[in-house]
Amino acid sequence: MSDMAEMPxxxxxxxxxxxxxxxxxxAAGCLGLARLGTFYERIHAPTLGTSFGALLVLAGSAVYxxxxxxxxxxxxVLIFVFVSITTxxxxxxxxxxxxxxxxxxxxxxxxxxxxxxxx
Amino acid sequence: xxxxxxxxxxxxxxxxxxxxxxxxxxxxxxxxxxxxxVLAALAMAALRPEKPRxxxxxxxxxxxxxxxxxxxxSNLAVARIVLAGxxxxxxxxxxxxxxxLTDRHGLAVLACIVTATxxxxxLEYSPARSCVLIHVLDLIDEQQWIDTLTNRYETLxxxxxx
Numbered sequence: 173m174s175d176m177a178e179m180p181x182x183x184x185x186x187x188x189x190x191x192x193x194x195x196x197x198x199a200a201g202c203l204g205l206a207r208l209g210t211f212y213e214r215i216h217a218p219t220l221g222t223s224f225g226a227l228l229v230l231a232g233s234a235v236y237x238x239x240x241x242x243x244x245x246x247x248x249v250l251i252f253v254f255v256s257i258t259t260x261x262x263x264x265x266x267x268x269x270x271x272x273x274x275x276x277x278x279x280x281x282x283x284x285x286x287x288x289x290x291x
Numbered sequence: 292x293x294x295x296x297x298x299x300x301x302x303x304x305x306x307x308x309x310x311x312x313x314x315x316x317x318x319x320x321x322x323x324x325x326x327x328x329v330l331a332a333l334a335m336a337a338l339r340p341e342k343p344r345x346x347x348x349x350x351x352x353x354x355x356x357x358x359x360x361x362x363x364x365s366n367l368a369v370a371r372i373v374l375a376g377x378x379x380x381x382x383x384x385x386x387x388x389x390x391x392l393t394d395r396h397g398l399a400v401l402a403c404i405v406t407a408t409x410x411x412x413x414l415e416y417s418p419a420r421s422c423v424l425i426h427v428l429d430l431i432d433e434q435q436w437i438d439t440l441t442n443r444y445e446t447l448x449x450x451x452x453x
Contacts, residue, residue: 197366197370200369200370200373200374201369201370201373201409203373203374204369204372204373207373207376208373210383212383212385212412212414212426213383213428215412215426216369216409216410216411216412216426216428217369217373217409219369219406219407219408219409220366220369220370220373220409222407223362223366223407223408223409224362224363224366225366245314246311247311247312247314249311250308250311250312256403256407257403259406259407260402260403260405260406260407260413261403263406263412264402264406264412264413264414267412267413267414267426268414268415271414271415282385283385283387283424285415285417286387286415286416286417286420286422286423286424287417287419287420
């Protein structure tokens with residue numbers, strides 16, 4: 173495993189851009205989680221980190237270890253596949269729980285169940 | 292064939308995952324991975340789930356490409372909204388979208404696509420009314436959203452699964 177200093181400049185720049193780009197998107201997502209107003213708005217923020225945030229960081233990792241290790245390193249693909257399959261499921265469960273709670277409290281902010289006649 | 296290997300695609304996917312995790316294509320790892328894949332496929336068969344029928348594999352690639360482009364675009368859009376902070380007007384809203392898609396696997400894929408895309412989340416589906424409740428972070432034109440969802444994704448998923 174070589175370090176960044178021994179790498180061709182172009183590769184090092186590419187890895188840097190990918191990792192910083194991914195980290196910036198993830199940071200924006202985290203900021204959104206803190207900044208946005210309602211629960212249903214906040215549910216949109218973490219997907220920044222789990223979609224292109226993760227994709228860019230993992231791509232950076234794949235390029236770095238492929239260039240530095242001298243062999244193809246693509247097992248990052250697995251991380252991305254599992255993150256992008258499992259996060260939506262968790263978010264949908266959280267959203268359903270929030271909907272159920274808000275309806276039980278009789279909140280006006282959420283629409284009634286689709287199956288009820290009011291929908 | 293189907294009794295020995297009931298879910299060939301699942302077994303193959305598990306073998307690929309095993310090889311990726313071990314970072315090796317040595318014969319020993321191939322053998323171990325195959326055993327894991329076949330055993331998992333047999334376990335899956337014991338659960339007897341409804342088998343998905345993917346009719347047109349080429350369209351799957353087109354769907355992946357479409358989703359990638361849309362997710363990239365909405366990543367930037369949501370990042371901009373977040374960074375703009377409190378200076379924006381309240382535009383998030385709930386939205387009912389009627390669907391023609393009824394296949395369970397197709398609906399699962401659509402739910403994951405919608406939720407994984409920043410800026411939209413799948414909240415509730417009613418099989419009785421074939422209607423889905425979606426929450427959109429930046430809702431400007433309701434009809435445009437419904438059109439995007441039904442024309443861009445649902446049509447493709449209908450062709451793939453139904």
